[in-house]
Amino acid sequence: MHRRVAIIGGGAAAAALLGELLERQPPQTLHLDWYTGGGTPARGVAYATRSDRHLLNVRAASMGMFAGKPQGFLDFVQREDPSVAGTDFLPRRRYGDYLEAEVARALALGKVHGHDVQIVPFAADAVVPEADGVTVFRGEEGRRVDAAVLAIGALPTQPLAGVDAGALASGRYVVDPWPLLAAPPAAAPAHVAVIGLGLTAADVLLELAARWPATRFTAISRHGLLPEPHLRSTALPSGDSAELIEAMLDAPEVRRWLHLLREAIAQEEDWRSVLDSLRPHTPTLWAALSPEQRRRFQRHARWAWERARHRMPPLVAEGLAALEQAGRLHRQRGHVHRVEPDGDGLRLELHPHGGGAHELLHADLVVQSVGMDFDVARTPHPLMRQLVVNRHVLPDPLGLGCQATPQGRLLHEGGAWPRLFAIGSLLRGTLWESTAMPEIRQQARAVADQLLAD
Ligand SMILES: Cc1cc2nc3c(=O)[nH]c(=O)nc-3n(C[C@H](O)[C@H](O)[C@H](O)COP(=O)(O)OP(=O)(O)OC[C@H]3O[C@@H](n4cnc5c(N)ncnc54)[C@H](O)[C@@H]3O)c2cc1C
Structure with missing residues (x-):
């Protein structure tokens, strides 16, 4: 059993692993260093939102944090409101409350059983894996542990190719939409272009349209199509798959x-x-x-x-349809080739999918909403850069995280590290679906099994 473990990451994946380790009450004392990277531990990016317009895209009954208790979230919300159904799509804010409550419970349980958990509210800057242990650095200070688990979520978003330096400097091109959604400026722009039409774009459009009721939106994607909606009730397959x-x-x-x-x-x-x-x-x-x-x-x-x-909850689909009917949202097919300053706003050059004449679009604000980045070979994320540059990990050839075993052990040129693991987004290239809670909680359980094994 690995007694000294570093968990690196402050989101739901790290919370799920912490919960698994402490909940099982291992016979020997655990020493856990939890590097949360700032922010409220457990909420991460997805569940830090305070807006009730931002809904889970998974039904309440499937969002439990523990693999052994998939209904855990539903039980949590039903304690306060028994009318909530397992098929409901609830605000992500409530899910953040649940994660925080589960973490608090796990920490209290750990304390009773004598386990020692250090919450380090900073990012881990570097990790040096070896055959018999791992050293985790924050600044110059290194701490040796028996094993480390990377649960860092998606990588920081980069501006799209073709976005001019002047456009970035103007402050009218938003690369990461979440800080903007948390506190949109009071002065509403007349026309906003949203690049992307996935689930992130849906959140951006609904939030900004509510905050800025007179603003028009153009949302651009290659095919101009939104995600499919969920049905109100679940459809079960008629036979065995x-x-x-x-x-x-x-x-x-x-x-x-x-x-x-x-x-x-x-x-x-x-x-x-x-x-x-x-x-x-x-x-x-x-x-x-x-x-x-x-x-x-x-x-x-x-x-x-x-x-x-990755479908939209029905309420989100209805909200977007209402915006379209009101003439406030226009969906546009095309590839954004260039974005540059244009008077008081920005000009976007759009190339149609499959060729043809390009179009120009003027917007007062452009919000990039293209979803998650997984490419560790091109990221500025300091820890992942260090791991890649020092060849401690191998980038996935399709730009989907790091090469790893299906059990989450990261690979280097000489094989799998015995004591360096990952869960969540970094395993996308190994498992394909690896970013939602139903998959992440299974990974947390599998890694906990390996860490606590004799
Ligand atoms: C907007 C949005 C909505 C979503 N909705 C759903 C949903 O409804 N249902 C669902 O199942 N999934 C959903 N997801 C998928 C989501 O990715 C997972 O549910 C889950 O939140 C992933 O958690 P994570 O801990 O892997 O990543 P994150 O939430 O990204 O958390 C990672 C954390 O690690 C921190 N970190 C990064 N580097 C370091 C470092 N070097 N040291 C320390 N900390 C570091 C980051 O700051 C961040 O806080 C959604 C994702 C997004 C972005």
Whole structure:
């Protein structure tokens, strides 16, 4: 058993691991250093929002923090409001409350059992893994531990290629939307361009449209389409998906898989049930694809997968439809090729998908809302840069985090580190679906099993 463990990251993934370790009441004393990176521990990026317009995109009954208690969140909210249903999509703010409460409970339990948890409210700057331990640095000060777990979430967002330095300097181009949403300026811009049309863009549009009731929005993406909406109630697959999974594993090729999925969907009342039935099998399916097939998936199917797999709660879909009907939101197809200063605002040069004449668009404010970044080879994130530059970890070839074993042990040129683990976004290239709580809590359990094993 590893008794001295560093947990690096201040979000829900780190909270889930901390909970797993303390909840199990291991026989020997644990010494945990939890580097939370500032911010309120456990909330991370997704659950730090205080807006009730920002909803979970997973139903309440599936959002438990512990793999053994998937209903934990539902139990928590029902204690206060028994009318909440497991199928509801609740505000993410409430989920942050739940995470904080679970962490407080785990810390109290740990104290009773004599475990020692140091909360370090700073970022870990460097990590040096070795065969028999790991040293974690904050500034010049290094602390040796038996094992370390990276739970750092998505990497900091970078401005898109083609965004002019003048546009960035103008303050009218917003690279990270979350600080803006937390405190939008009182003076409302007349026209806002939002780059992206995924779940982050949906949050941006609903929040800013409510705060700035006279503002018009243009949301731009390659296909101009929003994510698919969830149904109000869940649709269960009529049969067992085992046959479909078996057929997919027999022929691990993207084109064949799309064919099989179309066939399976044709037999169901709703396509969502087929996609949802794949969820527990996603890591196995992803592992079955060759590197070339993974690349094909990324190039040709990723966009459609994301739209169908990561869906909008019905209320969010209705809010956006109302904005469109009121003429306040216009969706535009295109690729943003260039953004530069233009008088009091910015000019966007849009190239249509598949070629054709470009269009120009003037906006008073541009909000980049393109979702998460996972590319450790190109990130300015200090810890990941240090790990990559020193070749302690290997970037995933598709830019999806780090190479790792399916159990979360990070790889270097000589094999898997015995004592350096990751959970969450960094495992995207290994497991494909690795950013939502239903997957993260399983990873937290698997890593806790390895840390506490004799
Ligand atoms: C807007 C949004 C909405 C989402 N909605 C849902 C949802 O409804 N349901 C769902 O299941 N999933 C949702 N997700 C997915 C979400 O990623 C996970 O649910 C979960 O929050 C991931 O937690 P995390 O700890 O891996 O990452 P994060 O929340 O990103 O937390 C990582 C933390 O680590 C800190 N950190 C970074 N580097 C260091 C360092 N060197 N040292 C110390 N700390 C560091 C960061 O500052 C951050 O606080 C959503 C994601 C986003 C962005």
